[in-house]
Amino acid sequence: MMSWEAPLAQRVKNLKPSPTLAVDAKAKALKASGVDIVNLSAGEPDFDTPEHIKEAAIKAVRDGFTKYTAVAGIPELKDAIAAKLERDYGISYTADEIIASTGGKQALYNIMQAILDPGDEVIIPVPYWVSYPALVELAGGAPQYLMCSADDGFALDMESLKAMINPKTRAIILNSPSNPTGAAYSRKDLEEVSRLAMQHGFYIITDDIYDEIRFDGTPPENAVSVNPEARDRVLVVNGVSKTYAMTGWRIGYMAGPAAVVKATAKIQSQSTSNPNSIAQKAAAAALAGPQECVREMKKAFAQRKDYILERLGAIEGVKCVEPSGAFYVFPDMSAYYGRKHAGGTVSDSLTLADYLLESASIACVPGIAFGDDRFIRFSYATDIGVIKEGMDRLEKALGGLS
Numbered sequence: 001m002m003s004w005e006a007p008l009a010q011r012v013k014n015l016k017p018s019p020t021l022a023v024d025a026k027a028k029a030l031k032a033s034g035v036d037i038v039n040l041s042a043g044e045p046d047f048d049t050p051e052h053i054k055e056a057a058i059k060a061v062r063d064g065f066t067k068y069t070a071v072a073g074i075p076e077l078k079d080a081i082a083a084k085l086e087r088d089y090g091i092s093y094t095a096d097e098i099i100a101s102t103g104g105k106q107a108l109y110n111i112m113q114a115i116l117d118p119g120d121e122v123i124i125p126v127p128y129w130v131s132y133p134a135l136v137e138l139a140g141g142a143p144q145y146l147m148c149s150a151d152d153g154f155a156l157d158m159e160s161l162k163a164m165i166n167p168k169t170r171a172i173i174l175n176s177p178s179n180p181t182g183a184a185y186s187r188k189d190l191e192e193v194s195r196l197a198m199q200h201g202f203y204i205i206t207d208d209i210y211d212e213i214r215f216d217g218t219p220p221e222n223a224v225s226v227n228p229e230a231r232d233r234v235l236v237v238n239g240v241s242k243t244y245a246m247t248g249w250r251i252g253y254m255a256g257p258a259a260v261v262k263a264t265a266k267i268q269s270q271s272t273s274n275p276n277s278i279a280q281k282a283a284a285a286a287l288a289g290p291q292e293c294v295r296e297m298k299k300a301f302a303q304r305k306d307y308i309l310e311r312l313g314a315i316e317g318v319k320c321v322e323p324s325g326a327f328y329v330f331p332d333m334s335a336y337y338g339r340k341h342a343g344g345t346v347s348d349s350l351t352l353a354d355y356l357l358e359s360a361s362i363a364c365v366p367g368i369a370f371g372d373d374r375f376i377r378f379s380y381a382t383d384i385g386v387i388k389e390g391m392d393r394l395e396k397a398l399g400g401l402s
């Protein structure tokens, strides 16, 4: 019989698997085999989904709310999303300007499929969330990288941004607060980008998934809240995964011009149909219900952020920008590159992450996954005792390099 090498499309051959999920999987496998792993790689809150949200889902099951729904989501969820956007951003969206999807990730996927033709450019500030380049490329688009510096707190370099804009520029992705840096853009920069989008006719895809996990006292802000005139240029992406500890429920959404929402609904109707009916009920309860749980989780994240920053700050050669939000720190570790250990040399973020995993059983994500090799991402969405153990081990492991 002829040997059969399953043929695959070029599209998928070009696609790299999500490196953060890969690190998490490796850490989980090591843990399962009995290794005492300190996992600082996870991109999800360690808290359980709040009880009243779970109850809404249980009620949905009991009520038989287990059938297909409207592709773009049930009215109850759309109302709750609209109320959240009005409450936090002061912008009102009608039902035909909102679509619920299977996570913020699907909302982003749909957007790229809906707005990009082959060769269209999307500006992605670096460091970026791991999936942006792949999402753009899967739609035939060409990511254009805008380097941002830790020395400026990862602010947008406006001059470089202006120089990148050309007739092929279709969109820019803003993620504030950011995964992996925790940095948030200033109001002034958001205003400036919204003016540029109006002037040159490109979209701003604003990924606001961490908008409520913010420690600097600034309320949620995005390119449309600071400049409502840019409304038809801005595609707002958000979801319940991070704010309500609901990563497994898979509910995200997009709000923006009705024409784009209609286009993404068409894509969704031919791919996944509606997001899970039970999870939609739970997400509606999360957004419309009591928000005390969010304040409590945010308080815990803030304490952990202060602790991990203090510990990192005490390690020689480690430089870290203070995050404004989310639950990650992104320290510059490049002072350790070139140093040696018994098994070899630490030469970049991958070899450093490997060394930390092998020698100290710390799981973290190498900065190269986010487009900047000088850094490492630690998540502090875990118990403070685990963070303390992780920092003790980190200090020792770095001290062991010569």
Ligand SMILES: Cc1ncc(COP(=O)(O)O)c(C=O)c1O
Residues within 6 Å of the ligand: 043, 102, 103, 104, 105, 106, 129, 175, 178, 179, 207, 209, 238, 239, 240, 241, 247, 250, 251, 252
């Ligand atoms: C910046 C950013 N955007 C979007 C997402 C997608 O989240 P979800 O698909 O769970 O809504 C994540 C999750 O890690 C993220 O960090």
